[in-house]
Amino acid sequence: MNPRIPQARRPTIYDVAKSAGVSPSLVSLVLQNPDRVSDKRREAVRNAIAELGYRPSRAATTLASNRTKSIGLVIDDYRNLWFVDLLRGMESVLTEPGFQVMLADSRPGENRIKDAADGLLAMHVDGLVIAAEPGAGVLGGAVVPTVVAGWRHGVPAEVSLITNDDDGGGAMAADHLLRLGHRSLGHLSGSGGAAAHRRAGFQGRARQAGMDLVVAGEGGGTSEEDGYASACWLLDHHPGITAIFAANDTMALGALGAIKSRGLAVPEDISLVGYDNSSLAKSRFLELTSVDNRSDLVGMEVARVLLDRIQGHAPGPHRKLIDPALVVRGTTAVPAVRH
Amino acid sequence: MNPRIPQARRPTIYDVAKSAGVSPSLVSLVLQNPDRVSDKRREAVRNAIAELGYRPSRAATTLASNRTKSIGLVIDDYRNLWFVDLLRGMESVLTEPGFQVMLADSRPGENRIKDAADGLLAMHVDGLVIAAEPGAGVLGGAVVPTVVAGWRHGVPAEVSLITNDDDGGGAMAADHLLRLGHRSLGHLSGSGGAAAHRRAGFQGRARQAGMDLVVAGEGGGTSEEDGYASACWLLDHHPGITAIFAANDTMALGALGAIKSRGLAVPEDISLVGYDNSSLAKSRFLELTSVDNRSDLVGMEVARVLLDRIQGHAPGPHRKLIDPALVVRGTTAVPAVRH
């Protein structure tokens, strides 16, 4: 028996080099910049790679080149599912050039976001996406290209920002109701930046068109209960209203309960528009007309901006609002003729 | 002016060693095995680390030790949101010992799962979690400890397996309805392993208790539409049924539509139980009694098993079913007295 143990050691660049009859440096070159290598050797190296089943060691590459081909994504909380679309969008762009996304959520604690970001930076990520409210100091020593996604406030001018256009979404909702012929609107708002922008956009367009508008719940909660309560108040104090725009689908669901409890029908008596185009909205049971954030597009744009910065193509920071899309379903219709 | 540029180079283990007046090896030791170092030096090193803001380079550690302190998680599709709970559970266990989770979803293609797993292995993950149906060959050359999560079939005996107990969940649903006094049950099933187990558990317990049971939709789809159609069929052909158990919340929602369309009320005329305890079920609008998978517990157990294997504590493969939990809400009640 042969005493030499076959050692299932992973092949290295040296094994490939030997097998292809070239130097290790040449193999490295083929991996990074195939164009600089003659056709003959390139093929030889590629064959050797395929034959040996060689895969570069990311750790070694990172250590030697100080680049990781990875992007860190900091989210505020796994429970906020919007990051799923963001992540999908990012991956759809990043997969092709071979970048990996590393996810970190921010556990409770003082400098939650900063800690998560620091952890990712310790792994030498080439770029950072902050999909959470960037607290003070988080964006300070930006050692790698950084983009804030889905947030708008507290972002210094030198940091890139890609966000859903919540103003635009609010305006879209208003336009839709306007076109249907509604003239007296209610809005269920809540606390938080996104809600404020949705409200502003909706309000702006409604006022511009000379419509009546009553806003409820401004600065309050954004749960189903809150939607229910605000909608009850609206319906009881402003019976002339024919359409309600809620700052999110959950509140819209609450509003639906309120509307039904008053013996009114959707969309016959009241049209209802939500926001987020959540699974709730898509449900056959609700068929809720809703504004879709297009967070997937945000993710794609984020990835593109980051790649540009990493590869040194783009100049300064980049800001962009992503257009949302209105998805019309069964809860909006032409208003009933009164009397 | 001083021509030397201050170079914001990250401090290395050498910088720490110099600052603490010890050798680099000692610093490394403090990082890995503080107990082996005298109190005096340990403190000196720790102070130096804090002072310099030193953070070990993951890449270098990986390269030198051939360990990464990271776990790869392969999911089948970002749209299947159950992985969110799984991930949360895993992180709650892995954060403390300093492990990172790397996520990879399996894009379309032939060997989808295998490619994703290979990608993670190329990054030298120390352990692998397959939260998807493990196709042929995926678990073959298991070079690192591997656990299959949330799946039950096609898993060879030598691979660890941590799964939701879908049989148990089905039985729980049956028990609940039994205790309420229901004697004639309907079940909305569908294709797929999870649905089959839920059905089997429900069926087993129902038969054991001598109840009437009609199953609809076996092998069919699992969407809201499918739930609606199957529930219609059930209600029309088996009017004696007083309770329906759906294989998931979405189908339960469809069933609710069907029940209402027949002029029946929930829970007065028909009790309804879903599965997954999704946000849908929690909604105030539905208040759906539902079985919770406890995927967070699956994630925690997965992480524990993996850590044990990685640290060489545990012996062979490990199999465990995680008990689900029934969340009773407003869609189940004592059946109405007939006639």
Add this chain to the structure above:
DNA sequence: ACGGCATTTTGTAGCGCTACAATTTTGTAT
């Protein structure tokens, strides 16, 4: 055939860390 230049290929020297054997220090028993 030969200089001169561009292109292709290679050798050398790390990147920051850990493993492990070698060495020094400390503690204990005599």
Add this chain to the structure above:
DNA sequence: ATACAAAATTGTAGCGCTACAAAATGCCGT
């Protein structure tokens, strides 16, 4: 004090790759 083992510390040699300068090769006109 002295011998000896145990504990603490250090030096050396990589891990697998890339950067970069140096060397080799190819190509052109004359």
